[in-house]
Structures are given as structure tokens and as C-alpha cells.
Amino acid sequence: MKAGTERLDVTSEELAALVEGVREALGEAGYQKLQAAIRTLGYVTELLETRQATLEKLRRLLCHSSTEKTKAVLQQAGVETGEKKRKEPGAPKSKAPGHGRNGAAAYRGARKVEVPHASLKAGDPCPDCQRGKVYPQRDPGVLVRIKGQAPIAATVYELEKFRCNLCGDVFTAAAPEEAGEEKYDETAASMIALLRYGSGFPWYRLEGLQENLGIPLPVATQCEIVKETAAQIQPAMDELIRQAAQGEVMHNDDTSMRVLSLDRGAASDVDIAAERTGVFTTGIVSIGEGFRIGLYFTGRKHAGENLSDVLKQRAAGLEAPIQMCDALSRNLPKLPRELEIIIAHCMAHARRYFVEVTPNFPQECRFVLESLGEVYGYDEAARAQRMSSEQRLHFHQEHSGPVMEKLHIWLDAQFDERRVEPNSGLGQAISYLLKYWDRLTLFLRQPGAPLDNNVCERALKKSILHRKNSLFYKTRNGARIGDLFMSLIHTCELNGADPFDYLNQLQRHAEELKLTPPEWMPWNYRATLARTGALLDAA
Secondary structure, eight states, X not given: OOTTOOOOOOOHHHHHHHHHHTHHHHHHHHHHHHHHHHHHHHHHHHHHHHTOOOHHHHHHHHSOOOOOOHHHHHHHTTOOOOOOOOOOTTOOOOOOOOOOOOOGGGOTTSOOOOOOOSSOOTTOBOTTTSSSBOOOOSSOOOOOOOOOOOSSOOOOOOOOEEEOTTTOOEEEOOOOGGGOSOSSOHHHHHHHHIIIIISXXXXXXXXXXXXXXXXXXXXXXXXXXXXXXXXXXXXXXXXHHHHHTTOXXXXXXXXXXXXXXXXXXXXXXXXXTSSOOOOEEEEEEEEETTEEEEEEEEESOOHHHHHHHHHTTOOTTOOOOEEEEOXXXXXSOOOOTTOOOEEEEOHHHHHHHHHHHTTTSHHHHHHHHHHHHHHHHHHHHHHHTTOOHHHHHHHHHHHHHHHXXXXXXXXXXXXXXXXXXXXXHHHHHHHHHHHTHHHHTGGGTSTTOOSOSHHHHHHHHHHHHHHHHHOOBSSHHHHHHHHHHHHHHHHHHHTTOOHHHXXXXXXXXXXXXXXXXXXXXTTTHXXXXXXXXXXXXXX
């Protein structure tokens, strides 16, 4: 602080009151940005007061993170690699660069219109040679035409009316069958849910967009629609949790979240006296035979506690699942003795410790990063060749095993020969890798064990996008609804299903869903529709 500058202490309540006072002048967009800036300032101040923040941590928090690719990290540290990329055993040939345009097959959701030939039909003589006959080809010619439209469209039916000039009775035309009985049909609910929980659209942003397009959609209406829809399709969420518990590999992690009704200042909240004050969104990705399931849970529980709740529904007699997470203790579930898990830790987290200290220890970190890069190359080769879990295990043991053994010897030598100070950044990175070596290298001993937790990190991006755009959930029920839709949407994405169509079908077959929820999962609902004939009816 410059000499002569007076320190001014302002409480968070005073700041909030000041911001509210200028809300009208700033406009809604400016108000939200200022609110976010003030919260960031408060968080940074809290970190500094606890003396647990380093400049590097603050830089990662406030600045955009750069790539962590080995080549880029070493170049930023001033290390010249000068090596051509090594082709791993069995790695597929790289594809030639394309033009970036999509073919007609990519437009899966497009309406298809069959256009017959104006003058020809099968068996007609050829117009050119006049000797042969023409027959239809298997693949038709295609044209793609794209037009813009409002996310939520509306149709106004103007029903003709007549009035008797003698008795005064009014006669109104009957509404056509396609008008339906509800003002908002299932497609409106699905689109709102996709925009809100799949793409991170805040309520007011969607309201403004619809208003500009001439189809008003108030925030209160949006909330009511998704609330009613969530109650309808809740059995699908319950079944997802049950089936996730039967998975072979379970990834989990969490990120911070804010729920206003769980804030300390909420006088009516029953959890105010609870020892834990943080709020989190847990992401769980369960991988089993023929399915991948993404689950979200928002509340005061940590990732390990939410995973424990899921595993309570695991069927007896199944083999112990693999749990992949980072080394934080809060990610580990507390389970009864009869329910066991095999714990694997994330190699990407261990690698990141070396990435962070590469500018200070470039040559040492180069050896570690290139060794781990070689292992990741072998894993990509196994994935490209679609190896089974057993084949992948033998492949890693043959190729990655010697690399990791050499790395372990090098790590031990750094301390044994006193080349590295244990309390330095490099020493702490090495200590972490050695401390969790067995869990980090489970992929060399256990079939199906993943290298890292990236699949869960990607799943949590949905929650982070919501937090970035909307800042918070207002109530616990709002958070529960968000978790439900995010779980269904992300599970569809993991299994290559169309989330819009899936949400539509769940609403149209809500009664069947209640009776047989296992038949209405994202990976088998289309087969269920085809079997029951409902798919043809819908078309």
C-alpha cells in the first residue's frame, strides 16, 4: 500500500448493499460480473489470511491455465526437446487433415424428406441411351438445408368463431388433434432442461433470448416446467443410481458449489449448526459391461460419502470394484467390512506436481514427464486397438512395466544419493509419487484399472459451467433437480444417445417408466421403443 493511502475495511454485507444500490445503473449483465468479482476478491482474501496460498496457486486460480502437454511444458521451461515423436507399438496411422465440414449423416436430428424423381421410376427406359432401363440406387442424393429457429417455438391456433344474431350462442371451431391438451409439451421441457443443465444457460439469459425471438418464456414458467418434469422422470434417476452401484470401475471427485439455502446466513436452515460448512457437487462415473453412467450429487457431503451411498445398492456376490480418484482422503468411501473396493489413484494428479516445478527443475522433470508420456502412449495404443481388459493388462506389463520400473529406480536414487532436497518442490513431487506408487500403478496389476481420473474431471465440467454462468442454486430442491437432469444428460452423452429424444421419451412413457425402469436407460430405451412399437407410433 502506498504511503498516505488510508486502509478502508468493508464487510461483505456492506459490499453487497453497495452493489444492490447500483444494480439498476449497471444492468443485469454488469451486476452479475461485479458480483462475481467481489466473490473472487473475498475468496482470495480468505486464502491469503489463512497463509495457505502461494503465488503459484493464486496464478492458477486467477489466470487461464496453459496446456500441460509435455512438449509445451518443457519449451516453456526453456528445454529443447529436439526429438521426433516416437511411434508407439500398435499405434494407428494418423488421419489426414480434413476440410472440417460435416456430411449429411452427421445431422442425426434433422427432419428427412424423401423427394421422388419427377419423370422417372424403376424400369423406365434410360433418357440418354434409350436402350437400357433405370433402377433405383441404394444411396440417394442428399442436400442439407439449415435454418434458424427459436429454442422454444410456439404455434398460435386461431379458431374460427360464429355467433347467432338471434339467440347469441357462439360456435367455435374444434382445435386440431396436433394442438394437444397442454400449453407446454414434453419437447419444451426437454429443451429447457438441455439448455439449462446441459449447456449452462442461466434462467434470465434464456428468458431474454426467447423474448427477443418473440416467444416469451418467463423464469417462473421455466422453473415450474422443469420441477414437474423432474418429478415425472425421477424413476430413471433412481435406476441409474442402482445400476451405477453394479459398475466395475467407479470414478469420483467433487468441486465446490453454492446453494443459497445452505449458506451460513440462512436462518431457517437446519444444517447451520453442522460442523461442515462447505457445499460441493460430486461427480461419479460408473463404467460397467455395456454402459457408462454419470451421476451428480450436490450438498454438504464429500465425494467419498456420496460414493458410499451409491455402493449401498451394490448386489452381493459381485467382485470388488475399482475406485479411481485422487489422493484426497475425502474421496475415499467409508464402507462396511463386507463391501470391499480396489483403490487406484490418478496419474494425472501426480504428473501435475512435476509440471508445476518444471521451470525450476527442467532436466529432472523432463525425464519424469517423458517417461509418463511413453506410458500414456501405450495406453492410447491399447485403446485404439480395442483391447480387452486382460489384453490391455498384458500389453502394459510388457511395454509400460519396464518404463515404470526405471522411473521408480530413478525416483529412489534422488533421495538415496541426496540429489534433491525433500522439502523442495521437486522433492515433494517425488515424495507424492513414491507414497502412492502402488495405487498409481494399479494398471500394471489389475485388469481394467484406468491411468487417471480424467473421465470424472470432464464430467464435472457441466457443474463448473453451471457455477460459472449461474453462480449458485437457490434451494436444495433446485440443486436436486439440477443433479437429476445433469445425470441423465451426461449419461446420454457417455453412451452416444440423443439426450433431447431421451428426455422426450421418458415423459411420453412415464407410466411404463414407473413399472419397468431398467428398460428405459439411455443405452436401451430405443430397443424398448422398437420392441413395443412405440417408436413407429412416435414417427
